[in-house]
Amino acid sequence: MNTLLDISDVVVRFGVRGGVFRSAGTIDAVSGVSLKIEEGQTYGIVGESGSGKTTLARAVAGLHHASEGSILYLGKELRNLPETQFRKLRREIVMMFQDPIGSLSPRLSIKSLITEPFRIQGMTDRDLDAEARRLLQMVGLPPEFAARYPYQISGGQARRVGVARALALDPKLLIADEPTAGLDVSIQGEMLNLLARLQDELGLAIMIITHNLNVVRHITDRVGIMYLGKLVEEGDTDTVFASPQHPYTLALLAANPEPDPDAQLMRIELQGEPPSILRRPKGCEFHTRCPFAQARCAAEVPDWQVKGAAAHRCHFPSAWEENRMEKL
Amino acid sequence: MAVLDIQKLSVSYATPRGELKALRDVSITVPDRKIVGIVGESGCGKSTLISAIIRLMAPNAHVGSGQVAFKGEDLLTKGEAQIRALRGTQISMVFQDPMQTHNPVLTVGRQMIDIQYRDALSKAEKRKRAVDMLALVGIPDPEARLNQYPFEFSGGMRQRIAIAMALMARPALLIADEPTTALDATLEVQIIKRLRELQDEIGCSILFISHHLGVIAELCDEVVVMYAGEVVEAGSVRDVFHSPAHPYTRALLECDPGHIKEKTRNLPTIPGNIPDLVNLPSGCIFAARCPRRFDACTARPAMAEASAGHGTACHLIGMEMTA
Incomplete structure (x- = not known):
C-alpha cells in the first residue's frame, strides 16, 4: 500500500492579539503532529474541543498555513504551496465541513451545489445534469432533489448532499x-455506512475528525488522539481500543456511557478543566488533569514511545492498569 | 405524590399546511425525588x-386537551401571574447551549444575585448564597469567580453555573x-x-x-x-x-x-x-x-x-x- 499523506512535525501557529498593555504573542494550535495515511485507509482524529483536530485537517486541505514541518501528499510538499497550485489539488483532496446546512449556500439549488466543483475546476465539457443525477444516486437521494434548495431538505439529507459534493471529482x-455531529443515532448509522460503502467502491482514503469514540472504533483503521494540539496516542485502532496506554485515551473511553444501566464502567474522572493553550502546562501537558500524575510528570516532557502497533506519550503508561487491578 | 403528572396532553401548531399535531395523548409522571x-x-x-x-409555548401552539398537574394543581389553567x-x-430549567444562557455583559455574580430578586435578603446575603451555590456545583475559588464575565469561563463551567442558578431557589x-x-x-x-x-x-x-x-x-x-x-x-x-x-x-x-x-x-x-x-x-x-x-x-x-x-x-x- 502506498502512503497517501505523510505529515511530519506539523505546527500551525496563530498570532494572538495582545491587550493594550500586553504584547502580541503566538499560539500553536497544532504543535508538532506526525502521522501517515495510506491509500484507501480510514484514519480517525479524536480529541475534545480546542484540541486542534479541525486546525490540523484544515492545514492538510490548505485552508491554514502550516508554520513548520512538512505535509507530503504522494511525495509532494503541500506546505507553502501557492493557492493557485493548491486549487488544482483540490480535485484530489476534498473537505466536508462540520455544519451541513451552513456549508450549503441557501441561494443555490442542490444541482448547482453538487456540480459547483466542476465549474470551479473549469471542467465545462461535462453534462452537469447527468453528473447531478449520478452523484445523487451515489449518495442515495432521489433525482428530483436536484431542483430543491437547502432549506427544503433535512439535516441528514444535507449531509448526503455534502458527501455528493465532496466526491464529485473522484478524490483520493x-x-x-x-x-x-448532531445527527440522531438512526441516521448516524446511515451516514457512516454510506461513507464505508463509497470508500469500498471508490477506493478513497478518509480522514475523519470526531469526538465520538464509538464511531471511530467501528469505521477506522488507525486512530490518533489529540490533546492541546499534540498527539498523545496513535496507532492501529483495534490495538488502541484493546489496550489504551495514555490515561487521556482511557478517560475518553471511560467517558462513553453505555446504554445499559448495569454497565460496570471504570470511571476515570479527569480533574478540572482543559488548560488554556496560551498557558501550556510544563512537563507532560496532561498532568494537570491526570488522575495518575506523579512528580516526574510535572517536570519532564515524556518521549514518544512506540510499542507494537501503537505509540504514546506518557511516563507511566501502566499506572492506570495497577489502579484498575486495585478496583477489581 | 408525583411532582409532575402529565395526563393525555395534546398540543398542536397552526401551520400554513394545516394543524401539526406535535403531541398526542402524552402521559408522563415524574415521582418525587x-x-x-x-x-x-x-x-x-x-x-x-x-x-x-x-408554559412558554410558541404563539401558534394550541393545547387540545389534557392536563399538566404540578403538585396536584393543573398548570394549564393557571393565570400568567401564577405561572x-x-x-x-x-420549576426551573437548564437549557442546551451553555454559551448562550448567560448575559454576556454582566458578571456572573450580578446575574446570580439578580435572580434572587424575590427574596427579602440583603445583597451580602444573596452574594453569600451565590458563592455557596457555585461551590456546590464545583467551581473552584467561587468568591473571586463571581466578579468574572461569562466569556471567562469554559463551556463546562458555564453549564455548571447555569445549573447552580437553576437550583438556587431549591426548586421541586x-x-x-x-x-x-x-x-x-x-x-x-x-x-x-x-x-x-x-x-x-x-x-x-x-x-x-x-x-x-x-x-x-x-x-x-x-x-x-x-x-x-x-x-x-x-x-x-x-x-x-x-x-x-x-x-x-x-x-x-x-x-x-x-x-x-x-x-x-x-x-x-x-x-x-x-x-x-x-x-x-x-x-x-x-x-x-x-x-x-x-x-x-x-x-x-x-x-x-x-x-x-x-x-x-x-x-x-x-x-x-x-x-
Missing part, C-alpha cells in the same frame, strides 16, 4: 469534519 | 413538551433540556455526576431530556421513550434498557454504536422517516418503519403493561401474552 482523500 | 429521562429523536416532541410544562410565580422557584422540579449535548465527553461525565449529587442533596425531581441513551442509562431512574409526538414506552431504566418492549426502543438501542461489541462497517439503522405530523397515519405511529408490523397495526395501540410499571404502546404485547 476525503477529510470529513464531524460528519455525524 | 426521582430522575426521569425522556429519549427520542428529532421531531419526537421533546421541546414542545417542555414548553407546555413551563410566573412558579417559574424559577418551584428541574427540567434539563439536553444539558450535556454541547459539551465534550469527559465534561459530560462530570456534569452528570454533579447533577446526581445535587439532586440527592437538594431533594428535587429532574426531568432530563436527551437523545443520548448512554447518558439516560447512567443518570435516570425512569425513562420515557417518545416517537413522533407519542409515548411509545415508559418504565424503569433497567426494564426499558434490558427488555425493551417496543420495536422502536429496540431499534434505537441497536443503532447505538456503543451497544455493538463487534467491530462492524455496516451499522444498523432505522429505515424510513418519521411520519408527517400534519397528515398522520391512522394506525400505530411507528408501523411504517416497524420490522414486526402485522394486521393489527392499522389500529392505534393503547398503552399496555409489559411488566409491572413498564408500559408500551404496541399490539405485540397482547400477542406475546396470549401466544
Whole structure:
C-alpha cells in the first residue's frame, strides 16, 4: 500500500492579539503532529474541543498555513504551496465541513451545489445534469432533489448532499469534519455506512475528525488522539481500543456511557478543566488533569514511545492498569 | 405524590399546511425525588413538551386537551401571574447551549444575585448564597469567580453555573433540556455526576431530556421513550434498557454504536422517516418503519403493561401474552 499523506512535525501557529498593555504573542494550535495515511485507509482524529483536530485537517486541505514541518501528499510538499497550485489539488483532496446546512449556500439549488466543483475546476465539457443525477444516486437521494434548495431538505439529507459534493471529482482523500455531529443515532448509522460503502467502491482514503469514540472504533483503521494540539496516542485502532496506554485515551473511553444501566464502567474522572493553550502546562501537558500524575510528570516532557502497533506519550503508561487491578 | 403528572396532553401548531399535531395523548409522571429521562429523536416532541410544562409555548401552539398537574394543581389553567410565580422557584430549567444562557455583559455574580430578586435578603446575603451555590456545583475559588464575565469561563463551567442558578431557589422540579449535548465527553461525565449529587442533596425531581441513551442509562431512574409526538414506552431504566418492549426502543438501542461489541462497517439503522405530523397515519405511529408490523397495526395501540410499571404502546404485547 502506498502512503497517501505523510505529515511530519506539523505546527500551525496563530498570532494572538495582545491587550493594550500586553504584547502580541503566538499560539500553536497544532504543535508538532506526525502521522501517515495510506491509500484507501480510514484514519480517525479524536480529541475534545480546542484540541486542534479541525486546525490540523484544515492545514492538510490548505485552508491554514502550516508554520513548520512538512505535509507530503504522494511525495509532494503541500506546505507553502501557492493557492493557485493548491486549487488544482483540490480535485484530489476534498473537505466536508462540520455544519451541513451552513456549508450549503441557501441561494443555490442542490444541482448547482453538487456540480459547483466542476465549474470551479473549469471542467465545462461535462453534462452537469447527468453528473447531478449520478452523484445523487451515489449518495442515495432521489433525482428530483436536484431542483430543491437547502432549506427544503433535512439535516441528514444535507449531509448526503455534502458527501455528493465532496466526491464529485473522484478524490483520493476525503477529510470529513464531524460528519455525524448532531445527527440522531438512526441516521448516524446511515451516514457512516454510506461513507464505508463509497470508500469500498471508490477506493478513497478518509480522514475523519470526531469526538465520538464509538464511531471511530467501528469505521477506522488507525486512530490518533489529540490533546492541546499534540498527539498523545496513535496507532492501529483495534490495538488502541484493546489496550489504551495514555490515561487521556482511557478517560475518553471511560467517558462513553453505555446504554445499559448495569454497565460496570471504570470511571476515570479527569480533574478540572482543559488548560488554556496560551498557558501550556510544563512537563507532560496532561498532568494537570491526570488522575495518575506523579512528580516526574510535572517536570519532564515524556518521549514518544512506540510499542507494537501503537505509540504514546506518557511516563507511566501502566499506572492506570495497577489502579484498575486495585478496583477489581 | 408525583411532582409532575402529565395526563393525555395534546398540543398542536397552526401551520400554513394545516394543524401539526406535535403531541398526542402524552402521559408522563415524574415521582418525587426521582430522575426521569425522556429519549427520542428529532421531531419526537421533546421541546414542545417542555414548553407546555413551563408554559412558554410558541404563539401558534394550541393545547387540545389534557392536563399538566404540578403538585396536584393543573398548570394549564393557571393565570400568567401564577405561572410566573412558579417559574424559577418551584420549576426551573437548564437549557442546551451553555454559551448562550448567560448575559454576556454582566458578571456572573450580578446575574446570580439578580435572580434572587424575590427574596427579602440583603445583597451580602444573596452574594453569600451565590458563592455557596457555585461551590456546590464545583467551581473552584467561587468568591473571586463571581466578579468574572461569562466569556471567562469554559463551556463546562458555564453549564455548571447555569445549573447552580437553576437550583438556587431549591426548586421541586428541574427540567434539563439536553444539558450535556454541547459539551465534550469527559465534561459530560462530570456534569452528570454533579447533577446526581445535587439532586440527592437538594431533594428535587429532574426531568432530563436527551437523545443520548448512554447518558439516560447512567443518570435516570425512569425513562420515557417518545416517537413522533407519542409515548411509545415508559418504565424503569433497567426494564426499558434490558427488555425493551417496543420495536422502536429496540431499534434505537441497536443503532447505538456503543451497544455493538463487534467491530462492524455496516451499522444498523432505522429505515424510513418519521411520519408527517400534519397528515398522520391512522394506525400505530411507528408501523411504517416497524420490522414486526402485522394486521393489527392499522389500529392505534393503547398503552399496555409489559411488566409491572413498564408500559408500551404496541399490539405485540397482547400477542406475546396470549401466544
